Amino acid sequence: MPAYAAFLRAVNVGGTGKLAMADLxxxxxxxxxxxxxxxxASGNVAFSHDAAPADVQSALEKALHDHAGKPVGVLLRTLAQLDALTAGTPFPDAPGDKVICLLTDAPIPAAPAADATHHTAEDIRPGPGALYIHYPDGQGRSRLRLPAMAEGTARNLNTIRKMRSLLAERS
Incomplete structure (x- = not known):
């Protein structure tokens, strides 16, 4: 049975509001x-399911919409996709809490920094299904804005690695 990681967009940070993890x-x-x-408590869930990824994503989005009364974005990743994401980090020596993976289902721009605003010390690189962003001074101090932030969801590399390990346990 395939294993999936679902990363919810805008849970517990406004937008779609709070969602208890027991409810998720x-x-x-x-x-x-x-x-x-x-x-x-930021909308990460690992699980196994027999259905194809698109069907799982659609079903979870519908269930979340019915529960929340508004759309909740879901970005679904398989173990192979998380393996590629963790192995492909262009910042292997940076602390995992200072590298963010901005997950998106939209095409990844080849030059993501070209559309950035408030860009200072951050290093932005394209990756497989995500943008990698190294925040050397920490994400909390940054005012960086990227178009992909409007549709995607960000997790630090430590969280991506943990979700990868949870999927490995299910595979």
């Missing part, structure tokens, strides 16, 4: 998922 687990189980486990 129940909603994920409600679409037929097994071995469901959430990780930290």
């Amino acid at each position: 687990r129940a909603l994920t189980e409600g679409i037929g998922a097994r071995n469901v486990q959430t990780y930290i």
